[in-house]
Amino acid sequence: MDFSKSKQLQRRAHQIIPGGCHTYAKGDDQFPLNAPGFLVRGDGCHVWDADGNEFIEYGMGCRAVTLGHAYRPVVEAAQRAMLDGANFSRPAALEVECAEMMLSMIPHAEMVKFAKEGSSVTNAALRLARAATQRDKVAFCGDQPFFSIHDWFIGKTGIDTGIPQAIKDLSVTFRYNDLDSVQHLFDQYPDQIACVILEPAKYDDPQDHFLHRVRELCHRHGAVFILDEMITGFRWHNGGAQTEYDIEPDLSTFGKALANGFSLSALVGKRELMERGGLYHDRERVFLLSTTHGAETHGLAAGMEVMRTYQNEPVIARMNEQGQKLADGLATVIAKHELSDHVSILGRPSCLIFTARDQAGQPSQGFRTLLQQELIQHGVLGQSLIISYAHSDDDVARTVEAFDRALPVYRAALTDGIEAHLIGRESQTVYRRRNEPAFRGTP
Numbered sequence: 416m417d418f419s420k421s422k423q424l425q426r427r428a429h430q431i432i433p434g435g436c437h438t439y440a441k442g443d444d445q446f447p448l449n450a451p452g453f454l455v456r457g458d459g460c461h462v463w464d465a466d467g468n469e470f471i472e473y474g475m476g477c478r479a480v481t482l483g484h485a486y487r488p489v490v491e492a493a494q495r496a497m498l499d500g501a502n503f504s505r506p507a508a509l510e511v512e513c514a515e516m517m518l519s520m521i522p523h524a525e526m527v528k529f530a531k532e533g534s535s536v537t538n539a540a541l542r543l544a545r546a547a548t549q550r551d552k553v554a555f556c557g558d559q560p561f562f563s564i565h566d567w568f569i570g571k572t573g574i575d576t577g578i579p580q581a582i583k584d585l586s587v588t589f590r591y592n593d594l595d596s597v598q599h600l601f602d603q604y605p606d607q608i609a610c611v612i613l614e615p616a617k618y619d620d621p622q623d624h625f626l627h628r629v630r631e632l633c634h635r636h637g638a639v640f641i642l643d644e645m646i647t648g649f650r651w652h653n654g655g656a657q658t659e660y661d662i663e664p665d666l667s668t669f670g671k672a673l674a675n676g677f678s679l680s681a682l683v684g685k686r687e688l689m690e691r692g693g694l695y696h697d698r699e700r701v702f703l704l705s706t707t708h709g710a711e712t713h714g715l716a717a718g719m720e721v722m723r724t725y726q727n728e729p730v731i732a733r734m735n736e737q738g739q740k741l742a743d744g745l746a747t748v749i750a751k752h753e754l755s756d757h758v759s760i761l762g763r764p765s766c767l768i769f770t771a772r773d774q775a776g777q778p779s780q781g782f783r784t785l786l787q788q789e790l791i792q793h794g795v796l797g798q799s800l801i802i803s804y805a806h807s808d809d810d811v812a813r814t815v816e817a818f819d820r821a822l823p824v825y826r827a828a829l830t831d832g833i834e835a836h837l838i839g840r841e842s843q844t845v846y847r848r849r850n851e852p853a854f855r856g857t858p
């Protein structure tokens with residue numbers, strides 16, 4: 416494959432954009448060296464790079480695009496709204512219509528506030544919880560990878576430079592499906608924890624009523640229980656994972672798939688909490704969410720069309736069906752190449768990932784990079800296997816075939832060593848303090 420235009424763009428990008436792009440998960444360091452540098456077009460689950468190479472894509476916009484790229488009804492709804500103006504000096508009528516629609520999707524939600532991205536709404540949920548409880552500490556699930564770009568979360572990662580220690584000290588972490596680790600925090604910091612925030616699930620379902628028991632603990636200790644549904648929302652169930660698991664959060668946050676790649680996020684929750692951000696009450700005011708672009712009309716129109724599509728079409732059922740076909744097909748080829756101890760497919764069918772292990776059975780970034788590299792050679796691009804409504808049987812079959820062709824190289828690398836097969840350096844994890852020597856100089 417020719418990547419010369421991508422390479423040129425990469426050199427230009429890193430001269431003028433720190434990181435070369437605007438999302439860590441899309442950075443060069445997250446992909447093998449042979450990955451396409453820049454994409455220029457998408458249609459369904461297919462994307463084309465700057466050099467005209469075509470790929471079947473997984474993950475799609477960091478899991479934001481569940482209906483497929485350039486999904487016509489959503490694009491047309493956004494376009495219609497734009498042609499009537501994007502932003503006014505008083506609220507757009509669409510803000511009310513979109514809010515009503517959102518609340519009709521999420522059963523326990525009584526009020527909603529929209530913003531443009533997920534980090535703003537998780538941050539707002541914390542502020543509301545702190546205001547309501549008059550407490551400063553926040554507890555988040557430490558084995559889930561991301562909640563916000565804001566200091567309360569990034570301060571606890573390996574890339575915490577620039578964040579005051581005083582802020583870091585206010586965040587504490589617990590483990591998923593480990594109730595004792597949550598109880599321990601309430602014991603250690605009595606009357607100090609404002610809220611507990613977690614994703615309802617990642618790759619494992621909640622065990623032993625974990626979510627219900629965390630909620631109970633929160634309420635017993637006077638803390639707010641928050642579910643971050645950025646990924647699970649519009650992927651687990653039309654009403655969010657909270658509906659799937661029948662759990663009622665005090666607050667919850669949505670984004671990503673809510674507008675199929677357009678920028679729209681939402682904080683939803685109980686009236687008694689949410690109302691504090693309002694105008695008509697006599698309690699202390701909370702500066703909840705307010706941005707110039709918070710309610711751009713086309714983002715709201717896109718969101719409404721997405722919700723309409725979910726109501727009228729079997730989006731989630733189809734994602735699960737296609738994901739299951741993919742998981743089954745991959746299990747067969749992984750077994751055929753006798754790599755079941757090294758390559759695993761994990762997660763819910765609508766949200767699959769792959770893991771790679773080395774000769775010793777340890778998780779390996781090098782083998783992960785090698786597998787991604789080989790999949791790219793065979794026309795599959797993705798850091799995950801997260802499917803969309805647009806992945807057809809043919810796409811699934813071609814992905815299985817790409818694995819079938821990639822896995823012999825993996826097997827060979829287990830014998831010869833990865834260096835004999837990997838082109839250049841390994842990909843990296845985001846939360847590292849310094850760039851590896853391979854990332855010094857120019858791309």
Ligand SMILES: Cc1ncc(COP(=O)(O)O)c(C=O)c1O
Binds near residue numbers: 532533561614643646
């Ligand atoms: C679970 C979760 N919460 C919050 C966010 C932040 O969303 P955004 O990138 O839109 O700010 C993400 C983004 O990846 C996420 O995965």
